[in-house]
Amino acid sequence: EAQVTQNPRYLITVTGKKLTVTCSQNMNHEYMSWYRQDPGLGLRQIYYSMNVEVTDKGDVPEGYKVSRKEKRNFPLILESPSPNQTSLYFCASTPQMRGGWETQYFGPGTRLLVL
Amino acid sequence: SQQGEEDPQALSIQEGENATMNCSYKTSINNLQWYRQNSGRGLVHLILIRSNEREKHSGRLRVTLDTSKKSSSLLITASRAADTASYFCATYTGKLIFGQGTTLQVKP
Numbered sequence: 359e360a361q362v363t364q365n366p367r368y369l370i371t372v373t374g375k376k377l378t379v380t381c382s383q384n385m386n387h388e389y390m391s392w393y394r395q396d397p398g399l400g401l402r403q404i405y406y407s408m409n410v411e412v413t414d415k416g417d418v419p420e421g422y423k424v425s426r427k428e429k430r431n432f433p434l435i436l437e438s439p440s441p442n443q444t445s446l447y448f449c450a451s452t453p454q455m456r457g458g459w460e461t462q463y464f465g466p467g468t469r470l471l472v473l
Numbered sequence: 474s475q476q477g478e479e480d481p482q483a484l485s486i487q488e489g490e491n492a493t494m495n496c497s498y499k500t501s502i503n504n505l506q507w508y509r510q511n512s513g514r515g516l517v518h519l520i521l522i523r524s525n526e527r528e529k530h531s532g533r534l535r536v537t538l539d540t541s542k543k544s545s546s547l548l549i550t551a552s553r554a555a556d557t558a559s560y561f562c563a564t565y566t567g568k569l570i571f572g573q574g575t576t577l578q579v580k581p
Binding site for chain 2: 362393398399400401403406416446448450455457458459461462463464465466467469
């Protein structure tokens, strides 16, 4: 089944404790991205990757890191989480991002609480 | 305000009624997409309408696009309780930007 998977689905952590949220897609998509969703603010893009070893900042990259060593995986790293990073996180992928014609496929989400 | 704003923010209707939600955007677009999100879950693509199309149908969904007014509407006909979800429009301006969504509640 074609899908985007994220792990963990739920995570409670404390301020400053490094964490990684994994994202994997099995559709051979070139483009992957991370979003966070907060009430009243909608979806905001954190980072995106046009292809392997190519990553770039989205609208709200502060406090986050990403890597794209393989086509299928795009982990999101919070080196020192803070309470304002408490949010619902989504990974998404699409075959390419040229002109916005392509459907984005979203993962199930990771709900993060930083105490 | 953001590229892609939905209106209303929330909508509550009875099963069987039609639901209409609107999206306005600021800049020229190639196309506009609509997505659905069930509570706390990932977004699912519903429909894409090209800038040279005025109307598109998919099952009970009807999408219109008015490029002169920079607006689009999503109509769900004969709504069902299972249509309860948030609906987002998305436009591409070098990157895909999502609106803040309309939360639809369909009461049985």
